[in-house]
Amino acid sequence: xxxxxxxxxxxxxxxxxxxxxxxxxxxxxxxxxxxxxxxxxxxxxxxxxxxxxxxxxxxxxxxxxxxxxxxxxxxxxxxxxxxxxxxxxxxxxxxxxxxxxxxxxxxxxxxxxxxxxxxxxxxxxxxxxxxxxxxxxxxxxxxxxxxxxxxxxxxxxxxxxxxxxxxxxxxxxxxxxxxxxxxxxxxxxxxxxxxxxxxxxxxxxxxxxxxxxxxxxxxxxxxxxxxxxxxxxxxxxxxxxxxxxxxxxxxxxxxxxxxxxxxxxxxxxxxxxxxxxxxxxxxxxxxxxxxxxxxxxxxxxxxxxxxxxxxxxxxxxxxxxxxxxxxxxxxxxxxxxxxxxxxxxxxxxxxxxxxxxxxxxxxxxxxxxxxxxxxxxxxxxxxxxxxxxxxxxxx
Amino acid sequence: xxxxxxxxxxxxxxxxxxxxxxxxxxxxxxxxxxxxxxxxxxxxxxxxxxxxxxxxxxxxxxxxxxxxxxxxxxxxxxxxxxxxxxxxxxxxxxxxxxxxxxxxxxxxxxxxxxxxxxxxxxxxxxxxxxxxxxxxxxxxxxxxxxxxxxxxxxxxxxxxxxxxxxxxxxxxxxxxxxxxxxxxxxxxxxxxxxxxxxxxxxxxxxxxxxxxxxxxxxxxxxxxxxxxxxxxxxxxxxxxxxxxxxxxxxxxxxxxxxxxxxxxxxxxxxxxxxxxxxxxxxxxxxxxxxxxxxxxxxxxxxxxxxxxxxxxxxxxxxxxxxxxxxxxxxxxxxxxxxxxxxxxxxxxxxxxxxxxxxxxxxxxxxxxxxxxxxxxxxxxxxxxxxxxxxxxxxx
Numbered sequence: 001x002x003x004x005x006x007x008x009x010x011x012x013x014x015x016x017x018x019x020x021x022x023x024x025x026x027x028x029x030x031x032x033x034x035x036x037x038x039x040x041x042x043x044x045x046x047x048x049x050x051x052x053x054x055x056x057x058x059x060x061x062x063x064x065x066x067x068x069x070x071x072x073x074x075x076x077x078x079x080x081x082x083x084x085x086x087x088x089x090x091x092x093x094x095x096x097x098x099x100x101x102x103x104x105x106x107x108x109x110x111x112x113x114x115x116x117x118x119x120x121x122x123x124x125x126x127x128x129x130x131x132x133x134x135x136x137x138x139x140x141x142x143x144x145x146x147x148x149x150x151x152x153x154x155x156x157x158x159x160x161x162x163x164x165x166x167x168x169x170x171x172x173x174x175x176x177x178x179x180x181x182x183x184x185x186x187x188x189x190x191x192x193x194x195x196x197x198x199x200x201x202x203x204x205x206x207x208x209x210x211x212x213x214x215x216x217x218x219x220x221x222x223x224x225x226x227x228x229x230x231x232x233x234x235x236x237x238x239x240x241x242x243x244x245x246x247x248x249x250x251x252x253x254x255x256x257x258x259x260x261x262x263x264x265x266x267x268x269x270x271x272x273x274x275x276x277x278x279x280x281x282x283x284x285x286x287x288x289x290x291x292x293x294x295x296x297x298x299x300x301x302x303x304x305x306x307x308x309x310x311x312x313x314x315x316x317x318x319x320x321x322x323x324x325x326x327x328x329x330x331x332x333x334x335x336x337x338x339x340x341x342x343x344x345x346x347x348x349x350x351x352x353x354x355x356x357x358x359x360x361x362x363x364x365x366x367x368x369x370x371x372x373x374x375x376x377x378x379x380x381x382x383x384x385x386x387x388x389x390x391x392x393x394x395x
Numbered sequence: 396x397x398x399x400x401x402x403x404x405x406x407x408x409x410x411x412x413x414x415x416x417x418x419x420x421x422x423x424x425x426x427x428x429x430x431x432x433x434x435x436x437x438x439x440x441x442x443x444x445x446x447x448x449x450x451x452x453x454x455x456x457x458x459x460x461x462x463x464x465x466x467x468x469x470x471x472x473x474x475x476x477x478x479x480x481x482x483x484x485x486x487x488x489x490x491x492x493x494x495x496x497x498x499x500x501x502x503x504x505x506x507x508x509x510x511x512x513x514x515x516x517x518x519x520x521x522x523x524x525x526x527x528x529x530x531x532x533x534x535x536x537x538x539x540x541x542x543x544x545x546x547x548x549x550x551x552x553x554x555x556x557x558x559x560x561x562x563x564x565x566x567x568x569x570x571x572x573x574x575x576x577x578x579x580x581x582x583x584x585x586x587x588x589x590x591x592x593x594x595x596x597x598x599x600x601x602x603x604x605x606x607x608x609x610x611x612x613x614x615x616x617x618x619x620x621x622x623x624x625x626x627x628x629x630x631x632x633x634x635x636x637x638x639x640x641x642x643x644x645x646x647x648x649x650x651x652x653x654x655x656x657x658x659x660x661x662x663x664x665x666x667x668x669x670x671x672x673x674x675x676x677x678x679x680x681x682x683x684x685x686x687x688x689x690x691x692x693x694x695x696x697x698x699x700x701x702x703x704x705x706x707x708x709x710x711x712x713x714x715x716x717x718x719x720x721x722x723x724x725x726x727x728x729x730x731x732x733x734x735x736x737x738x739x740x741x742x743x744x745x746x747x748x749x750x751x752x753x754x755x756x757x758x759x760x761x762x763x764x765x766x767x768x769x770x771x772x773x774x775x776x777x778x779x780x781x782x783x784x785x786x787x788x789x790x
Contacts, residue, residue: 025581025596026596026599028600029600029603029604030604039760041585043758043760044590044757045585045587045590046587046588048757050755050756050757052642052643052644052645052647053643072645074576074616074645074646075575075576075577075616075644075646076575076576076577076578076588076589076616077576077588078586078587078588079587079588090645092644092645092646093642093644093689093690094575094577094590094689095577095588096587096588106643107643108643131754131755131757131758135754135758136753136754136757136758136759136760136761137760143760143763144763148763149790151600151604151789151790152597152598152600152601152604152695152789153597153695153759153762153763153765153789153790154762154763155593155596155597155600156593156594156596156597156600156691156695156759156762157593157759157760157762157763158593158596159581159591159592159593159596159597160581160590160591160593160691160759161591162581162582162583162584162591163581164581164582180470180471180489181469181470181471181472182470182471182489182490183471186420186554186555186557186558186559187557187559188557189557190436190440191473192440192441192473192474192491193441193471193472193473193474193490193491194471195439195440195489195555196554196555196556196557197554198551198552198553198554198555199551201420201421201550201551201553201554202547202548202550202551202554203547204421205423205424205546205547205550205551206547208424209424209425209546209547221469221470221471247447247488248447248448248501248502248503249447249469249470249487249488250447250467250469250485250487251469251470251487252447294488294489295488296551296555300547300548300551320739320740320741321741322741323741323743323744324744325743325744344715345715346715346716346717346718346746348718348720348783349718349719349720349745349746349747349748349783349786350744350745350746351741351744351745351746352744353744358531359526359530359531360445360526361445362439362443362445362526362531363438363526363530363531364531364548364551364552364555365434365438365531365532365538365552366531367548367549367551367552368538368539368543368548368549368552370548388743388744391744394546394547394548395544395546395548
């Protein structure tokens with residue numbers, strides 16, 4: 001048996017070859033960037049007019065001065081030039097600042113009559129209302145680094161530098177495999193002693209949020225059939241995420257079968273609740289097997305505690321640390337790390353974790369009421385309201 | 396000009412008909428549930444063995460007592476029955492509790508030898524290690540309500556009750572339309588006075604995170620062409636999200652053109668920075684037009700402040716309030732609500748908002764460094780570190 005910290009460290013030390021793939025920018029939301037993005041021009045690429053109004057040479061300005069309207073500079077037109085230093089040019093937001101001008105006065109601060117603009121300001125400073133060329137980024141500056149999760153903000157940047165195709169990390173081939181003879185397909189009406197197999201749907205959905213896909217399979221509790229099927233899956237997939245068959249039951253053949261197929265056990269059992277029977281291993285060829293306990297809540301929590309951070313690590317994603325404040329006293333007797341399901345509440349900017357433990361590791365109906373879990377260390381039994389613990393989010 | 400609160404209230408009072416669509420459970424991640432989900436059986440559907448071990452009749456127990464192994468109850472097998480009250484049945488996690496038994500003793504607390512199990516506990520309580528039928532939910536209980544955003548937790552529940560197809564809210568037909576002659580397609584190498592049009596990509600990506608799709612269009616700064624194109628789009632789409640053309644510029648024709656097409660202005664200009672020129676209206680037939688300012692940061696912030704909450708509202712989603720703690724003093728002179736871009740930092744469970752204003756409403760490169768914005772009220776100019784403000788997240 002290993003501790004949660006040991007299990008986590010062992011998993012994080014296992015590398016997998018993550019490929020790269022180029023996909024259209026319209027499809028990259030949620031994917032992880034796998035290339036450096038450079039500015040192909042200065043940002044902005046020219047001295048950009050930031051307000052609708054007039055552009056003048058600030059040296060010509062005295063309070064209340066009138067400027068003759070000489071020309072107009074629309075956005076999207078090539079740069080014009082101020083001919084007479086005492087005149088002005090009407091300029092539109094997004095336009096190139098006309099040559100010979102260095103300040104923009106907003107229409108709100110100008111009265112225009114009979115071809116003249118009268119400025120209603122006491123002072124005009126050079127650079128006013130101008131978005132200076134290169135002030136946001138210089139040509140060749142690095143705008144984005146690999147490992148960046150692509151949200152709408154980054155997609156805006158990618159579009160602006162003309163990235164119609166973006167290189168993102170591709171997911172390794174992954175199979176998600178449930179086991180247990182009590183489980184039937186979700187389209188089937190279960191017999192009284194059966195239940196529908198929901199775990200692989202939850203894991204598939206959770207992977208999809210990271211842009212990963214997993215193909216679903218099911219194994220029966222028959223050692224030879226398991227072995228044949230897992231051999232076949234290991235030949236095709238890089239990563240296997242199993243659910244069930246790793247505990248002490250008479251038909252929990254997974255560890256034995258994996259061992260016989262050349263998957264080296266890196267640990268079996270973690271001093272945690274739920275999810276103690278968790279098994280993890282890899283083969284000499286680099287196949288990686290997460291064999292999660294089959295109880296729905298155990299599968300779910302182990303995915304978020306171990307598998308998801310590992311997936312992010314393989315794609316160079318730096319995860320910001322998240323913590324929450326326990327809102328009520330909790331006592332937990334076993335000498336195990338306790339993954340306490342919580343509902344999160346934002347109390348004046350403080351993330352309060354309201355314990356919502358539900359009915360144990362089989363009670364997946366409870367998951368709809370929780371936002372994640374906090375990790376209560378194994379060394380203690382009593383946890384006080386107001387204490388701060390690491391938080392793992394489900395949503 | 397309206398206040399931010401007024402703009403928000405006007406928008407939230409405008410309803411749109413949101414359709415429903417039935418899609419496979421494998422595709423519902425991030426979508427919003429549009430039907431009630433009931434438990435089709437008790438959860439769990441039977442008294443479920445929660446640990447691998449032996450099941451006994453607790454009345455037969457005395458400390459250290461030996462129990463003859465009578466039978467085995469695997470998961471997925473029909474219920475067996477204890478024949479002799481002094482005997483026991485080996486039971487596996489997930490199995491039906493055998494008839495005549497009422498307690499499960501874990502293998503860890505039992506020694507098995509020569510066909511007998513010796514219990515190593517001083518006490519055995521009825522109900523031990525049994526996940527009682529109906530303890531999580533009763534048949535016909537409501538498990539999920541419409542308006543629930545479907546995350547992996549809910550997908551697990553949907554699968555468990557056999558929902559292969561799920562009814563979710565469908566998005567209205569939406570067009571996302573940029574305008575401005577300085578903008579060229581992202582696949583084009585811009586002339587010195589041009590930039591690539593990135594806004595619609597950002598808005599499309601942000602909509603996609605809500606499961607909404609929007610088709611992209613571009614308008615040139617020509618009043619007649621604009622009118623023709625917008626007439627055509629209004630005939631086809633329920634919702635138009637425009638970016639640009641609503642300010643004081645000579646070629647900002649959007650409000651005039653929309654008015655001529657029968658779109659009633661509900662407000663124009665909001666006392667906020669950035670995004671003051673925001674225009675919003677609707678037609679008698681119920682077409683809804685968000686005409687956002689064209690500066691990239693303005694478009695982006697207005698989307699998250701107004702459009703996204705409105706989209707969620709139309710789908711009955713209850714949004715949890717989010718606030719963050721300002722980490723440094725900020726002074727903002729204009730009598731406008733200030734959307735201050737911030738980077739979020741979790742400091743011992745406290746959400747600290749580090750001001751990251753960037754270079755103004757044209758500086759979209761800054762968005763990659765920010766997690767959202769806090770809303771600083773218009774009535775004040777000085778905001779102190781430690782004060783708490785509403786937070787709008789980008790990621």
